[in-house]
Structure formats: C-alpha cells, structure tokens
Amino acid sequence: MPGGPLCAYCGPWSTSGVEAGRYRGKYGRRHRPRPPDWIVELTNAKGEPFQVHDGACGMTGRRHRAIGRDEARRLLTADGVPPCPICHPGTQLHIIGEARMRAGRGTTA
Structure with missing residues (x-):
C-alpha cells in the first residue's frame, strides 16, 4: 500500500496511532456535552x-x-x-x- 498499513480507528487516511489519537481527541472536544446551566x-x-x-x-x-x-x-x-x-x-x-x-x-x- 502507498501509505502503509491502515489505522484500525481512523480508516485509510491515517497510518499512525499518533494521528488516530489526535483525531479521537478532536472528536471528543467537538462532541462534548454542554455543561448544565x-x-x-x-x-x-x-x-x-x-x-x-x-x-x-x-x-x-x-x-x-x-x-x-x-x-x-x-x-x-x-x-x-x-x-x-x-x-x-x-x-x-x-x-x-x-x-x-x-x-x-x-x-x-
């Protein structure tokens, strides 16, 4: 494969665990529930x-x-x-x- 092995978490666009961790961190920050009032x-x-x-x-x-x-x-x-x-x-x-x-x-x- 041209980019190396596929990442199990992110799919074909990522080839390292570091990138997968970054993606999961960004996803968690964007989808965090609002604090209560x-x-x-x-x-x-x-x-x-x-x-x-x-x-x-x-x-x-x-x-x-x-x-x-x-x-x-x-x-x-x-x-x-x-x-x-x-x-x-x-x-x-x-x-x-x-x-x-x-x-x-x-x-x-």
Whole structure:
C-alpha cells in the first residue's frame, strides 16, 4: 500500500496511532456535552442541598446534580440554600436584593 498499513480507528487516511489519537481527541472536544446551566451541590450525609453553583463553576463537590433556572432561584430564595462564594449564582439570577433581605444583611431600596 502507498501509505502503509491502515489505522484500525481512523480508516485509510491515517497510518499512525499518533494521528488516530489526535483525531479521537478532536472528536471528543467537538462532541462534548454542554455543561448544565445550574448545579446544586449536595451534602455527603443526607444528600440535601448544600450550595448552588453556576454550571461552569469548578468548585462543585463530588455529589451534585444539574438543575434548571427556576429550581436554582427557588433554592436560593425560598429554601435558603447559600450561593457559591466563587461563582455568585445569585448575581446571574438577579436575586441579590432578595438574598440580602433574607440574610438580614441590609435593606434594599
């Protein structure tokens, strides 16, 4: 054959394992699922909500699950789950004033 043996992963256009690895890496980056919009971190003991995070926050713990915008707002306001101090999901959800009132840290005008 003119190009050498065929690669089992990539087909006739690649002749080395290095090229096959590059192709698989590019395919994985292109087809990676989108991160969730919001994440709730859960406690280790009972699995109760511990903190609310932005979906791209790197400070989430091992135990977490994806949630929607409405559930994130409900957890931060009505249920009293604290927001992550790193990614500040309350700012993105426009509930800063409500969170301060709930925590008794000031008044909003």
